[in-house]
Amino acid sequence: MDYSIYAEGLRKRYGDKVALDGLDLAVAPGTVLGLLGPNGAGKTTSVRILATLLRFDSGTARVAGLDVRSNARQVRQRIGLTGQSMAVDDVLTARENLVMFGKLFHIGKSAARQRADELLAQFGLTDVAGKPPQTFSGGMRRRLDLAASMILAPQVLFLDEPTTGLDPRGRMEVWDAVRSLTAQGTTVLLTTHYLDEADQLSDRIVVIDHGRAIADDTPAGVKRAIGGDRVEVVALRPDDVDAIASVVARVGEPVVEELRVHAAVTDRVGSLTTVARDLQEKGLDVEDIGVRRPTLDEAFLKLTEKVTV
Amino acid sequence: MSQMRWALSDYQTIVQQELTHLVRQPSLIAWQLGSPIVMVLLFVFVFGSAMDIGGGADFTSFAMPGMFAMTMAFGFMNTAMSVAIYKEKGFIDRFRSMPMAPSAVVTGRGVSDLIHAALDLVVLALIALAIGWRSDGGLAATLFAFGLLLWLRFALIWIGVWIGLKVKNQEAAGNLFALAFPFGMISSVFTPPSLMPDWLGAIAMWNPVSSTANAVRELFGNPVPLGGSWIEQNAMLMAVTWPALITLVFLPLAVRKYQSLGR
Ligand SMILES: Nc1ncnc2c1ncn2[C@@H]1O[C@H](COP(=O)(O)OP(=O)(O)O)[C@@H](O)[C@H]1O
Ligand SMILES: [Mg+2]
Numbered sequence: 001m002d003y004s005i006y007a008e009g010l011r012k013r014y015g016d017k018v019a020l021d022g023l024d025l026a027v028a029p030g031t032v033l034g035l036l037g038p039n040g041a042g043k044t045t046s047v048r049i050l051a052t053l054l055r056f057d058s059g060t061a062r063v064a065g066l067d068v069r070s071n072a073r074q075v076r077q078r079i080g081l082t083g084q085s086m087a088v089d090d091v092l093t094a095r096e097n098l099v100m101f102g103k104l105f106h107i108g109k110s111a112a113r114q115r116a117d118e119l120l121a122q123f124g125l126t127d128v129a130g131k132p133p134q135t136f137s138g139g140m141r142r143r144l145d146l147a148a149s150m151i152l153a154p155q156v157l158f159l160d161e162p163t164t165g166l167d168p169r170g171r172m173e174v175w176d177a178v179r180s181l182t183a184q185g186t187t188v189l190l191t192t193h194y195l196d197e198a199d200q201l202s203d204r205i206v207v208i209d210h211g212r213a214i215a216d217d218t219p220a221g222v223k224r225a226i227g228g229d230r231v232e233v234v235a236l237r238p239d240d241v242d243a244i245a246s247v248v249a250r251v252g253e254p255v256v257e258e259l260r261v262h263a264a265v266t267d268r269v270g271s272l273t274t275v276a277r278d279l280q281e282k283g284l285d286v287e288d289i290g291v292r293r294p295t296l297d298e299a300f301l302k303l304t305e306k307v308t309v
Numbered sequence: 310m311s312q313m314r315w316a317l318s319d320y321q322t323i324v325q326q327e328l329t330h331l332v333r334q335p336s337l338i339a340w341q342l343g344s345p346i347v348m349v350l351l352f353v354f355v356f357g358s359a360m361d362i363g364g365g366a367d368f369t370s371f372a373m374p375g376m377f378a379m380t381m382a383f384g385f386m387n388t389a390m391s392v393a394i395y396k397e398k399g400f401i402d403r404f405r406s407m408p409m410a411p412s413a414v415v416t417g418r419g420v421s422d423l424i425h426a427a428l429d430l431v432v433l434a435l436i437a438l439a440i441g442w443r444s445d446g447g448l449a450a451t452l453f454a455f456g457l458l459l460w461l462r463f464a465l466i467w468i469g470v471w472i473g474l475k476v477k478n479q480e481a482a483g484n485l486f487a488l489a490f491p492f493g494m495i496s497s498v499f500t501p502p503s504l505m506p507d508w509l510g511a512i513a514m515w516n517p518v519s520s521t522a523n524a525v526r527e528l529f530g531n532p533v534p535l536g537g538s539w540i541e542q543n544a545m546l547m548a549v550t551w552p553a554l555i556t557l558v559f560l561p562l563a564v565r566k567y568q569s570l571g572r
Pocket of ligand 2: 040044045084161
């Protein structure tokens with residue numbers, strides 16, 4: 001298969017510091033790859049290498065079928081980049097920003113204007129086209145930033161932590177914008193340190209840590225590997241623990257840790273309801289009850305354990 | 310499209326972006342001119358009466374060309390700052406991921422800084438005229454003098470770009486003022502080096518800013534309290550040579566730094 005993004009054995013070090021330690025990636029055309037990892041995992045380094053901004057020490061990197069080292073210029077005509085910081089000019093208006101980038105892509109003045117208007121409409125910014133991004137919310141700025149990277153309707157789009165620092169509403173807006181792009185067939189590599197974001201937007205997730213892929217799977221597979229959601233009940237008294245465990249056993253394999261009883265579940269609301277109702281029927285009061293997702297830290301611990309064991 | 314036309318179109322776009330900034334934020338010019346203006350007022354009106362530059366020369370006529378030169382000298386800070394902001398905001402990454410002329414970002418900034426500097430000079434010259442400075446050198450000499458001032462500014466653009474690409478962030482670029490201040494002030498800008506201690510005077514004389522300041526004083530027909538040293542006697546020659554040398558060294562350094570951002 002011809003992958004839109006293909007990397008094999010990418011290595012990159014900054015002085016003594018190893019940033020990428022043999023990273024492999026393969027992204028099929030028209031799909032979204034979520035590159036998930038904690039700070040310092042090597043996400044930005046990967047994006048910068050694939051977007052022709054950074055040289056690497058060894059390995060292979062191809063984007064849109066072209067070698068990023070020897071065909072950098074052609075690669076640049078086929079990619080869009082939205083970096084970690086938002087590269088929009090705060091003094092120019094939203095529309096002027098897009099026209100400026102259009103001109104730098106040499107699509108011609110009138111085409112640049114026309115494309116700017118199309119993109120403003122696509123990203124829901126028509127109403128604020130004449131305002132400077134200074135006055136925008138975080139989500140709006142990021143959408144403008146996204147629009148700027150979409151001027152040539154690139155085959156491949158790189159998004160480096162597009163929602164970091166945004167409020168929940170801004171995140172939703174950006175997610176919708178990304179979905180509208182993928183609906184048009186753009187191949188996207190998106191980095192994030194939010195599991196739910198990777199889950200929501202990607203067809204496939206690669207989890208990286210210390211410059212290496214420690215998981216490469218569908219979102220469902222990754223969630224399975226890290227345990228997914230758990231129903232958790234904390235007993236008031238040690239004497240209640242056995243009774244609680246037998247209730248929890250109805251929705252999943254119970255794990256008992258002192259006063260804490262938990263089990264992996266798939267149906268979040270259903271299993272919580274079942275457990276709560278049964279506890280009530282048995283007249284068992286509890287300290288705490290709820291559905292928990294593993295934090296990213298726990299997920300990484302789990303995945304790293306798998307690798308090292 | 311030929312490479313040249315491709316690059317020219319990129320310059321035009323970047324310069325246009327800069328000019329829009331200036332038009333939308335005229336306060337930028339006021340802000341940047343604030344410090345030289347305050348300095349002029351301080352020197353001319355507060356210390357001026359106590360300043361005797363020798364030969365009975367008028368201090369205002371002596372200090373104004375110095376102020377022009379100093380403003381050009383401090384200008385590299387603006388360049389460094391705007392390049393650092395460009396880098397920090399991810400503009401440079403975006404530009405580099407686009408199929409644009411590789412040097413257009415660096416040189417486009419330079420061109421717009423030069424336009425900016427020309428505007429600065431116009432404003433400063435008007436203020437100088439208002440407080441009694443005059444050029445007696447005739448039109449051609451006066452224009453040549455302003456040309457020399459811009460020539461110095463042009464050379465310093467490359468130092469500014471180089472520094473701006475080198476520093477980590479804009480705060481670091483802002484801290485450079487500690488460096489720029491002595492560079493601007495240990496010169497013949499406000500005091501003749503002959504009145505300084507010998508070692509300091511020697512540094513001040515050889516400061517490129519001094520050569521430009523003295524050369525434009527000559528061209529404006531303003532008092533030039535020159536010592537007898539070679540460097541002071543050849544101010545005109547050096548006002549042309551210094552910026553050429555600086556450009557020769559720092560233009561390639563700036564371009565190389567830009568190209569090596571990917572390492
Ligand atoms: N310019 C640089 N110089 C030295 N080390 C760097 C540089 N950029 C990144 N690193 C290091 O490389 C590793 C990966 O960084 P990065 O790709 O930015 O991670 P992420 O984007 O996942 O947070 C980190 O340990 C970071 O400190
Ligand atoms: Mg990063």
